[in-house]
Amino acid sequence: MGKKKADLIAQMKPQFLSQGAERGHDTTKLEKIWKDWEAFASYAFNKSHSTCYAWVAYQTAYLKANYPAEYMAAVLSNNMSDIKQVTLFMEEARHRGIPVLGPDVNESLFKFRVNPAGAIRFGLGAMRGVGEGAVAAVVEGRGDGDGTYKSLFDFARRVSPKDINKRVFEALALGGAFDGFDGLHRAQFFAEDEKGRTLIELAARYGAGHQESESSAQASLFGGMEEMEMPEPAIPVCDPWDQMDLLARERDVIGVYISGHPLDKFRFEMKHLCSPAEGLEVLNEPLAWRGKELRFAGRVVEAQHRISKAGKPFGSVTLEDYRGSERFMLFGEDYLKFKDYLVEGWFVFVRGSVEQKRFRDDPNDVEFKVRQIELLADVREKWVSRLFLQLDLSALDEGRLESIGQMIESHPGPVGLTVEVHDNGMALEMPSRTRKVTLDDGFVEELDALIAGGGIQYRLETAR
Structure with missing residues (x-):
């Protein structure tokens, strides 16, 4: 019985009931049997089909348990065209302790991959404005024998200008694919010189000119002539973009936030x-x-x-x-x-x-x-009324107690403070009558640093 042939099954029911009754079977039981069959048919598998599903499920579970980074990279690659799914699986990877890094011209492939450090590197093919031909040119350039790209201009010299045009340069810069080059921040790629030319334009022209010069030298009848060295364009000096502007531009190209998130603060x-x-x-x-x-x-x-x-x-x-x-x-x-x-x-x-x-x-x-x-x-100032600092007595020493005291002394404020000392399942609660703190970012950072050392936790009491 199969759900795809429901009409045929319905036609066979009267025949089943009549022939069953002719052989002396109870009609009520026949109806019950038929209903059970219909329920089974709504989601039924033959044994070979079930076996294949079970085998694939086992393989998937094995990969996820033993090769989590590679597994998540494959899942991300399989959903590259659905940005919501990419966002979901990136968050899942980070939740499992697997870093997801932005695109990089020296590490990325067309799809997501795992780098030597065990982190997932964003696939260039998932970026807007970077086609498969451009990605192939980037990867091919890395394999020309000179190793990784050393700078923006080294990149421009070694990739095909037919595949890596100005538009691709801009997408790579906005998405952070050039962030690995020392001494450059993203705003510089779009800063203009005195003639109104951006660094992106200059780099693209420089690369095309360099390759044209190389081709001319190879085709020359005068083999003894030295190739004319082209000077690298000057890198403009400008202020970096603020974090919100950088993230907004990055998301326009990648579709998700990689370098950070506006809500991180x-x-x-x-x-x-x-x-x-x-x-x-x-x-x-x-x-x-x-x-x-x-x-x-x-x-x-x-x-x-x-x-x-x-x-x-x-x-x-x-x-x-x-x-x-x-x-x-x-x-x-x-x-x-x-x-x-x-x-x-x-x-x-x-x-x-x-x-x-x-x-x-x-x-x-x-x-x-x-x-x-x-x-x-x-809301932090309006909502939080008291901080409960929970200390494990066995994990405390004089140095840590001194750090806690200095942290409290250096951040006075309106939030009440209660110290809870825990030992062998028992807790002693001590509300402070003289000390209050302010839960500003500096205090929270110091508190998180102490928590990382173990033996300290905290909870909050809200006024609403």
Whole structure:
């Protein structure tokens, strides 16, 4: 029986029941048997098919367990055309402790690969504006006997100008594929000289000119003539792009953030004040979170302010975090209350809950209802009321205690402090009456450094 021939199966049922009854079988039991067969047919495999699936599943599990970097590189390569899947699997790789590095002209291939250090290197073929021919030219140039590319101009001399044109140069620069060259930052590639020419243009012309000069020298009838050496263009001096500008340009070419993420400076808030930890992606299945308060942090990537046909203002905001993005609609009083936060590029903290949609009868037709929007930069100060410093007595020594004391003394502030000393399953809680701290980035960095040494943890108490 097979689900692909449901019509044929339906035609055979009367014959099965009648012939079964003729042979003295109970009709009720025959009906039960037929229903069981139909259920089986809805997802049935023959033995050979099941065996093949089991064998592939075993091989996949073995590779993932024993060659995790190679496995994840293959998965990323298989999903290169789907940027959402690439983002998901990059996050999965990092969660498993496998670094995912940006593209590099000295290491990358067309697809994702594992470098000698065990990290996954981004595939050049996944970059916008870099075609398969260009990637082949980059890889072929590395194999010309001179080893890796030593500089931007060495790269320009050794790759084919037919395949690596100005557009490809720009994509490689924006995506960070030239970051391995010492003394260069990405803004310099696009800085103009006194004649309005960028370093990218000069490098492309230099490479084409050098190869043309080589070809002319080889074709000359005067074998004794020396090849004329072309001087390398001067590298312009300019300020680096700020991190947000760099990441935005990088994402335009690669499709994802590689060098960092705009939310990296808010990792503390993301970890301790957002719930659930999976972030916005939980709203893909909102019913599971019905009735629960949810807290998200993200960057506004799109905001719209509109007027309805009835003349009432409303708007929408699309929020993006590490794992996904979500669009929220705001109407009536909610829009008037939160419209000032609907600014592209702003980082906001959103609270709300999953509720039944307005004007819908189906109780399972739900949406996330925004209850509060705040600036993400303000929530740490507003929300955190007390820090609980948890110390394992067996892991403490005089030096570590002195470091803890200096850290507390050097960061006075409004957040209450409680020290918890743990020993053999028992805990002594000691709220401080005289010491309070400020949870600024400097304090958090020092605290994380102490935690890395073991024996120290912390938790937070929120005022809301």
